[in-house]
Amino acid sequence: MNIYLRLVYRNLRANLDRASLFFELIFPLFFIFVQGFGLNGIVPPFDIGNGKFVSYSLFLAAGAVTLTVINGGTNAGTQLWFDRKNGMFEQILMGPFTRAQYILSIIFATLIIGVAGSLLVFVFAFPVVGASFAFSLEGALLIAAALFFGTVFFGAFAITLSVALKSSETFQVVSTFAFFIFLFTSSVFFPASSAPSAIQAASLANPLTYTTDIFRAGLFSAATSTTSLELGVLAVEAAVMFVIAVLAFRRIRV
């Protein structure tokens, strides 16, 4: 069997915390089925671009799917963190693997969690979003790109945090805190344009904004000229974060 398949399989079996995975799926569904519908009555449908009007529950449902991306991404940090805490990091590096293979296997496992988790939430949310989901090749590619780059960014971000923060408590606390910062300065809950100006500025740097916007554009066929720009920014952010993570990873002392 291929070396990556073996390592990814191990990461998924050995380092996944089932309780938090469950929570990661429940959390977005809660937004979709409770908050989205709750606010539908007081928020009129609005234009998300390209003249596409969607209801708030639809808008939020799409955001909740990308929320899974950031959640899945933090798993990358947790996997590395568990391996370091439990002495498996060194153990694997003394086995027939390279450091690059090990870290890539974590990224791959994270992609599986992030993308599979998003698709799962999407399936659950289908009763809500399904009616206005018009399949197109362009849309599917946008959705795939959003999920891919989003997961890579947040996976790499979590790996960097996990390297920088050695003790368990700090890693958990800081990653939860970062999670909320990303969440509330993004377009998951409301369009960036209707946020306070400070938040709006922050949202322009926030990859979750782009992940969510691109995902929505793909889902509702609402791509505009800014969508490709957003895709470019997200890809660059993901690539930069990936490089930072690799550099951080190489500095881990054994």
Added chain:
Amino acid sequence: MRGQDPVIRVQELSKRFGDKVAVDRVAFDIDRSEVFGFLGPNGAGKTTTIKMLTTLLQPTSGRATILGHDLRTEGRKIRERIGVVQQQDSFDQGLNVETSLDIYGLIWDVPRPERKRRIGELIERLGMEEFRRKPTIDLSSGQRRRLQVAREFIHDMDLLFLDEPTVGLDPIVRRTLLDFFKERVRDGLTIFFTTHILEEAEYLCDRIAVINEGRIIDVDTPENLKRRFGSAKAVEFKLLQGSSAELAALLSSSEGVTRLVQEPSTGTYRVTTARPESVIPEIYRHAERLGVTVSSIYISETTLEDAFINLVTENHGAGVVSGGRAA
């Protein structure tokens, strides 16, 4: 099997951490099917040496060839043919014992039927039946250590590094493990073994390097170490009153005494010295003055521990070494 290329050839290998020289120009060869011991107190540089030889740490200077491969350039080839039991715990936390053995075998690309066969064999041989389905996170430290050892035997290897593998094990399990290692050595395995426990080194090793403060002080067979440093004797005595801090203090500072420890469970004092004939009268003299009674006294057989202490203290001046409790 002398005459073949050595399994490990280390030349002037050093590791510094900032100003601290953890390993200082060590050099040795290890032959196939040999058990080579690294014996030294905590902080001597044993783990750092293993981390370098297993490619985890870059040496600061020096060279090594392992299984014919250059340490600096062929790390991956080396790692394919070695096993390592680290000093620190290592386990997959989301799995039970059997599954974690299986997945470890899988990442080493051991075919499934072979994994199953070896897992069954190892669980039985190392007495792991009663916790074979226990989650690794719930294991006691001794059980976890056995898992860690068993894990390395799921895959093939020519050379095994054991970094204090018996820490935290009860004597029976310890003996089971050491005998298991011996068996595998008879089948051709080479072992690099570190310990600060002398009986273990004596029981398992063909040759022992005594290491202290990063330097190898001596390399020899256990028998030769004992013979060459046999001038170190130990005088053991007991006091009717149990203990006497004053007596211990007086003796520790007297000439010719390299170390004094008291065995906490029995109260027996053990004095390491090259001159028992002058130490014995001194014990009586001090005892009389302090009003305590010596209830038994004898010169004990030279142990490797005595040889070790003599080596370390010669090298270091008066020495506090681990492996005993200073009185």
